[in-house]
Amino acid sequence: MLRRFWWSPLLLCVGLLACNPADKGKPVVAADPAAALAADGDHMVSINAADAPPPPPPVKPARDKAWPEVTLENGKAWVSCDTDYTGEVGDGAALEALDRKTLDAALEPCRERGLVRVRYAGKINPSFAAMVSRLAVVADALKIGKRVLDLDSSGGQVEAAIVAGDSIGEAGWTIWVREGSICHSACVFVLAAGDNRLISGKVGIHRMMRISSTATSRAELNKELHEVYDNVKDYLQRNGVAVGVADLMMTVPNRSLRVLTREELKQYGLDGTNAVQDDLERIKQMRKCGDDFVRRKDAFLIAFDRQCKVEGADLEAVTNCGQALKEHFGFPDETCPDESPLSEIDTALLEMPVEAAPLPGVAPAAATLEPRRGGL
Incomplete structure (x- = not known):
């Protein structure tokens, strides 16, 4: 149940190869920068353009055309036709795959009501970007106009967050960070894209880390990051968020976290209506x-x-x-x-008795509305 409407990491690295004697003698495979998200802890990472996986292809095919295979990595998703997550249904049915047939079946029960809530817990990465894009296509086809992304993420990849955010911005999503959930690091870029943002959990920012950086000095690293931050600032501006968020990120070490206060969320344009x-x-x-x-x-x-x-x-x-x-x-x-x-x-609140609570200067109603607990 949501109790408080607050607006308000030490990185643990474990060397698995060093801890498993059975792995001794095996060849060491060079790390794939594009796959580094699997072990990036609570970092926000940016990858070099040459190392970046291709963005998800446009997913506007006819119903009888197959989508490229995509597997949801480092995250889990559930689909519900309700905003109440404390009842028997909870977060809904687990989303097992991202193919068209699976998504059609997952969202079909929400067609009559016209509302879908997608709970996502995990990293912000290319498969997350593909998921939100494909969900919007299916929701459009089923005429499901009310879309809530119930988000819990410690962050991930900047470029994937921007791709996902641009898709979200075109598809009418409300972003919900409920109590007990977090939206840290690159997740903030996803939050920025919502038509509306409802925040009860914690939103935090810090500096990004560049994968495959060739920098040997502060000046070189700053030059590498400059282009990325220019893209970030342009993205924030087109979503109505103050570019000061990007400037503030630069001052917070990657292994630290700056939790934004309620006042800062409003000041930077991350709270409420986009x-x-x-x-x-x-x-x-x-x-x-x-x-x-x-x-x-x-x-x-x-x-x-x-x-x-x-x-x-x-x-x-x-x-x-x-x-x-x-x-x-x-x-x-x-x-x-x-x-x-x-x-x-x-x-x-469909099929619920709606009785308004009294407000200053407004004639009181007969009783107080009792919304379902745990819901929006």
Whole structure:
């Protein structure tokens, strides 16, 4: 159960060959830089372009065309059609493979409800990037519009995080770091890409490490990293995140971790609504839903930030407050229900009695909403 809505590594290296006498005498195989993620601990790594595996191919084939084989490495995923993870279903069914047939079968139960939650625990790597891209293709085909990526990751590869983030940014995902989960290192780039970010766990950053670096001096290493950080800053800007995040990363040693506070998450644009996506949605909603809808939604979001997202409030209290505010501002809107604020909560609370909690300046409802525990 989520209890607190907080916004807020010593690296252990084990030489396996040295510990196993049976391996003595075996030839030593040179490390594959592209495969270094399997043992990178809590590092954030960047790989040289020449060593990088090719990005996942575009996955927009017809239903009868096969996808290239991809195996999910250094991570596990589960699929649920519910935001509640404390009941019998928990995190849902384990995702056994990333082929089209398996993904179709995994997401099909979510078609009627129109909501899917994907729990991912593991490293950010090329197979994770392929997974989120393919899930979006299947969700589009099944017309599943509400998508929640329930994330728990200590980090991984910068380039893979950016590929995954660009896919996420085109596919309408809410990123959820629930209580007890973490989003550290390269995971922060994935977090940045969400249309909305719900953070109860810890978000942390540090400096990246370059795989296959040829640097012999600080100046050479800085030159190598300069191009990578330029790409990172461009990525952060297109996702509405302050480039100061990248500058701050540079100051934190790779084996350390700087946990961002709630205030820093808001300051850097990592908390709540993605600013760039918000601008894009405003343009679209102005055309589809009209000026009055956009003005009411703006007023709601301002009130929601001020009245509901208070320090120490648990997620249930935030949900109660948001539901009461939505009623006060006339949401969900009959003309544009899917564009209404917090529409993913409307979906999560289907078939539940919704009774708003009192708010300052708002007429109190008869009782208090009781959302399912452990859910969004």
